[in-house]
Amino acid sequence: MSAAETTLTPTSYIGHHLSFLQKPFGTGDFWVLNVDTLAVSIFLGVISFGFLWWVVRGATAGVPGRRQALVELLIEFVDDQVKGIFHGERHSFVAPAALTVFVWVLMMNAMDFLPIDWMTAFYEHTFGVSHFRGVPTADVNTTFALALAVWFLMIFYNIKIKGLGGWIHELFCAPFGSHPLLWPANLLLNIVEYVSKPLSHSLRLFGNMYAGEIIFMLLGLWAATGIAGTVFGALLGVGWAIFHILIVVLQAFIFMMLTVVYLSMAHESH
Amino acid sequence: MNINLTLISQAVAFALFIWFTVKFVWPPLRTAIDNRQKTIAEGLEAAERGKHDLELASRRSAEVLRETKEKSTDILAQAERRGQQIIEEAKAAARVEADKVVASAKAEIDQEAERAKQALRERVAELAVAGAEKILRREVNVAAHNDMLAALKQEF
Numbered sequence: 001m002s003a004a005e006t007t008l009t010p011t012s013y014i015g016h017h018l019s020f021l022q023k024p025f026g027t028g029d030f031w032v033l034n035v036d037t038l039a040v041s042i043f044l045g046v047i048s049f050g051f052l053w054w055v056v057r058g059a060t061a062g063v064p065g066r067r068q069a070l071v072e073l074l075i076e077f078v079d080d081q082v083k084g085i086f087h088g089e090r091h092s093f094v095a096p097a098a099l100t101v102f103v104w105v106l107m108m109n110a111m112d113f114l115p116i117d118w119m120t121a122f123y124e125h126t127f128g129v130s131h132f133r134g135v136p137t138a139d140v141n142t143t144f145a146l147a148l149a150v151w152f153l154m155i156f157y158n159i160k161i162k163g164l165g166g167w168i169h170e171l172f173c174a175p176f177g178s179h180p181l182l183w184p185a186n187l188l189l190n191i192v193e194y195v196s197k198p199l200s201h202s203l204r205l206f207g208n209m210y211a212g213e214i215i216f217m218l219l220g221l222w223a224a225t226g227i228a229g230t231v232f233g234a235l236l237g238v239g240w241a242i243f244h245i246l247i248v249v250l251q252a253f254i255f256m257m258l259t260v261v262y263l264s265m266a267h268e269s270h
Numbered sequence: 271m272n273i274n275l276t277l278i279s280q281a282v283a284f285a286l287f288i289w290f291t292v293k294f295v296w297p298p299l300r301t302a303i304d305n306r307q308k309t310i311a312e313g314l315e316a317a318e319r320g321k322h323d324l325e326l327a328s329r330r331s332a333e334v335l336r337e338t339k340e341k342s343t344d345i346l347a348q349a350e351r352r353g354q355q356i357i358e359e360a361k362a363a364a365r366v367e368a369d370k371v372v373a374s375a376k377a378e379i380d381q382e383a384e385r386a387k388q389a390l391r392e393r394v395a396e397l398a399v400a401g402a403e404k405i406l407r408r409e410v411n412v413a414a415h416n417d418m419l420a421a422l423k424q425e426f
Contacts, residue, residue: 045283071299100288
């Protein structure tokens with residue numbers, strides 16, 4: 001649709017779609033808030049967890065209704081995954097945290113299904129904003145926030161389970177052995193591991209969702225070539241969207257699994 | 271891809287959502303599912319127990335049936351034997367009775383015959399006397415008889 005405007009170039013089209021709705025809170029690059037990311041993610045979180053809460057509040061131990069069966073299916077699925085990885089008391093924190101991660105990331109990823117140009121028009125006409133990115137997980141801040149939260153939880157559980165001394169001992173003595181000559185190698189490897197975990201955790205999700213968005217935009221550019229191009233682009237868009245269903249669910253699942261794996265590793269001593 | 275304040279706000283939102291799920295979403299449904307699992311397990315156990323009981327009962331009933339059949343066969347055989355015995359006894363009693371009847375009839379017949387003989391004997395004497403009278407009436411020769419009578423008188 002916007003491709004019909006004469007002043008539009010592919011660069012400005014993509015650049016427009018990749019601009020956040022930002023609000024500065026001070027000087028410097030850091031003190032800026034991506035209002036769109038925050039609003040969409042909180043909105044999605046409130047409706048999904050509100051829905052779950054609404055269903056489980058009336059949960060019956062008898063024959064469940066359809067809504068409850070759906071939620072139970074989801075919870076049992078997450079619980080099964082956690083059960084397979086995490087051997088400990090999972091109901092008090094790890095399993096519900098995994099559910100939170102899965103549901104929230106899935107919902108944020110699923111924003112990618114909404115047609116990008118229509119949504120831009122919708123945000124523009126409803127809220128009067130010129131820039132708005134609707135997929136929170138295509139914002140590296142979101143994925144880093146999640147990964148870092150998991151990272152801190154990991155360190156928290158390491159210290160809680162093994163004690164501060166136990167954790168530091170493990171930093172120096174695992175995985176190669178406790179010989180003093182091996183300490184530097186162990187420490188180096190552990191540092192690399194602790195740095196790479198949140199990076200790979202967050203960038204995997206971010207990269208997938210960001211690339212997905214970019215490809216939708218590139219397919220949207222076909223509309224600039226005329227009717228035939230529009231139809232062709234739409235067909236490609238459908239194909240990519242169907243494939244994207246897999247990516248959206250898979251990435252949410254992977255993010256959840258990694259969260260559980262990291263927390264589970266923090267609970268196990270070497 | 272700039273790291274900015276959103277990182278912190280998203281982390282706070284994440285923490286809040288985790289807290290909410292841990293506190294309000296997970297426990298009620300876990301409780302419901304656990305309770306249902308318990309109910310189902312109990313139901314299955316009860317069904318298993320019922321099946322076991324049924325098996326026991328059917329085995330027991332088969333046994334009772336078999337016992338009853340055996341007993342009834344016994345009773346039948348016994349009854350048949352008893353019947354046979356009764357028939358034999360009845361036959362024997364009847365035979366004895368018949369013998370008795372025959373014997374008494376025979377005795378009566380003998381008695382009757384004796385009586386008849388007696389009567390006949392008496393009648394024979396009478397007849398003999400009557401015959402003799404008739405003969406005598408025709409052939410009495412007072413003279414000759416008187417001689418005889420006289421001789422008899424003599425003898426006394």
